[in-house]
Amino acid sequence: MARRRLGTYLHAKRALLERELDRILPPMEGRTEKVQSAMRYGVLNGGKRLRPILTLAVAEIFGVDERQALVSGCAIELVHCASLILDDLPSMDDAQLRRGRKACHREFDESTAILASFGLLNRAFQVLQELKGKGVSQKAIRELTLLLTAAIGTDGLIGGQIIDLESEKSMDYATLEFIHSHKTIALFLASAEFGCVLGRAGGRDRAAILQYAKPLGLAFQIQDDLLDALSTPEKIGKDVNRDVEKTTFVSFCGIEGARQLNRELIQSSIASLAPFGKRGAILEDIGRFSLSRRS
Numbered sequence: 638m639a640r641r642r643l644g645t646y647l648h649a650k651r652a653l654l655e656r657e658l659d660r661i662l663p664p665m666e667g668r669t670e671k672v673q674s675a676m677r678y679g680v681l682n683g684g685k686r687l688r689p690i691l692t693l694a695v696a697e698i699f700g701v702d703e704r705q706a707l708v709s710g711c712a713i714e715l716v717h718c719a720s721l722i723l724d725d726l727p728s729m730d731d732a733q734l735r736r737g738r739k740a741c742h743r744e745f746d747e748s749t750a751i752l753a754s755f756g757l758l759n760r761a762f763q764v765l766q767e768l769k770g771k772g773v774s775q776k777a778i779r780e781l782t783l784l785l786t787a788a789i790g791t792d793g794l795i796g797g798q799i800i801d802l803e804s805e806k807s808m809d810y811a812t813l814e815f816i817h818s819h820k821t822i823a824l825f826l827a828s829a830e831f832g833c834v835l836g837r838a839g840g841r842d843r844a845a846i847l848q849y850a851k852p853l854g855l856a857f858q859i860q861d862d863l864l865d866a867l868s869t870p871e872k873i874g875k876d877v878n879r880d881v882e883k884t885t886f887v888s889f890c891g892i893e894g895a896r897q898l899n900r901e902l903i904q905s906s907i908a909s910l911a912p913f914g915k916r917g918a919i920l921e922d923i924g925r926f927s928l929s930r931r932s
């Protein structure tokens with residue numbers, strides 16, 4: 638029942654998000670067509686859209702107008718896609734495949750991929766300003782902007798990535814946790830907090846949502862590591878077996894240890910939803926989905 642409910646929910650929300658992302662991205666035309674095509678290539682390529690779905694689902698709990706949540710979630714997704722393009726570059730992860738297709742720098746070239754990533758970041762912040770015309774207060778827009786800049790900065794994606802790049806294959810657990818709390822969890826937290834800001838959630842509700850999103854983000858990363866170790870490029874649409882070169886949660890805890898840790902994280906995540914009763918049902922389903930996802 639829960640699986641079917643989430644399946645229907647994800648299907649409907651993804652369709653809305655794809656349409657909105659298509660609207661937000663620049664068209665493939667004019668003298669700058671190449672970089673605009675690379676921006677579209679880096680986004681409209683079958684991502685799961687889990688981060689903006691988190692924004693939508695949290696926003697629903699607080700009765701937010703869906704158009705506001707859609708635009709805000711798309712800003713998050715643009716940042717996520719920009720980070721994937723950069724992460725795949727030869728000077729970073731040197732990945733070949735992303736979402737089942739050639740990585741952006743392989744489909745285009747490295748300089749175009751870098752510019753496309755910056756184009757997406759820029760568009761993300763521009764899009765947040767569109768919220769003004771959708772009834773969101775200036776104060777809330779400022780708060781969303783600050784949250785997003787923090788999630789990208791040295792306390793977020795950039796901080797996690799630099800420590801990841803600097804680290805040797807063998808690292809201690811604290812470093813592994815630091816990397817992923819910045820590279821993965823930061824954007825999960827921002828996605829969930831976006832819904833709270835739009836819904837003017839009170840302090841206690843906001844704390845509960847963040848307590849839900851934090852272990853969810855970590856569990857999502859651990860599942861990513863499990864898929865990297867156990868799946869194939871055909872199934873997950875990206876390169877696998879990175880743990881041969883890197884420390885991952887799987888190389889640290891083993892397959893069963895990582896699965897167990899994941900189950901515990903999702904249990905704690907779901908427990909944080911108690912104050913919302915039935916209103917938290919979709920977030921609960923998303924938690925369970927993150928344990929069973931196969932891509």
Ligand code: GRG
Binds near residue numbers: 686758789794798820
């Ligand atoms: C300046 C934006 C910016 C970033 C600079 C490159 C970088 C710093 C950070 C990399 C962050 C990164 C790519 C983390 C990986 C997180 C992760 C688990 C990605 C996979 O997410 P999914 O499975 O992917 O949700 P889809 O394709 O479904 O969207």
